[in-house]
Amino acid sequence: MSLVSRHLEANGLPTVIIGSALDVVEHCGVPRFLFNDFPLGNPVGHPWKADMQREVVETALRLLETASGPRTTVVSRFAWKEDDPGWRERYGKVDPAERDRLIAVGEARRRRQQELKQGKGQ
């Protein structure tokens, strides 16, 4: 999404990204970014929290007018759910005890990719 944002901007369309992968977006370098420190999947706000989502959208849109230069990152005032403080540790965590299972996951993935390359995919 960061590369798309850059392409649009280079062709004269002002853009703003709302997202939750701060390191990925800033590593790429984008014009305007509103960062919500949430699990991947709900960049605009907690599910079913319409008030929060509206505020996030308005904050992002206003950046289109107020950002003074590229690499403008604004950190949203919202946090993830208070009753789930451990969410940051879960995503994509590699447990050494699961080594064999993970290798099997990788082998299945590579087989599937090979099948797609050979035109056997759906």
Added chain:
Amino acid sequence: MPRNDEPVRYMERTRDYYRAIGYDKDYVWAAHADVPFARLGKPLRETRVGLVTTAHPPDKSNHDANGIRHVWSGEVDPLAKLNTDNLAWDRESTHTEDRESFLPIEAMRLMVDKGVIGGIARCFHGAPTGYSQRKTNEVDAPEILKRLREDGAEAVLLTAL
């Protein structure tokens, strides 16, 4: 256990995961020293804004027979349904049953009603996510630009799952 409030390092975590499932070559994330910057041509309250998402249509018709994902578009409709099955998001911590949490069509309509923006472009557009930065830069991004211009979009909100 001390609480860790640092943002998740997704590049590091992704690298560790792919090594663990048997890939020996690390993905090289895009990085650019220079960043383009365009200014609005008119006040925000008069600007028509387009939407771009990474989600898929419910029937996954953006995938071709070889599983390659392509740009797709949908009407901006408060009832629009999308599919997130093939995307990387945190299934252990949340869900994507509320479309507004990742593609805020209704919130955008309220922004028009409130006078924050002048309007919403007729369609939202789906950006494929994949490993090929060349495909994104040379095929997908130009196609999204073309579709946004056809819709008369004057600025763009991109929401990335």
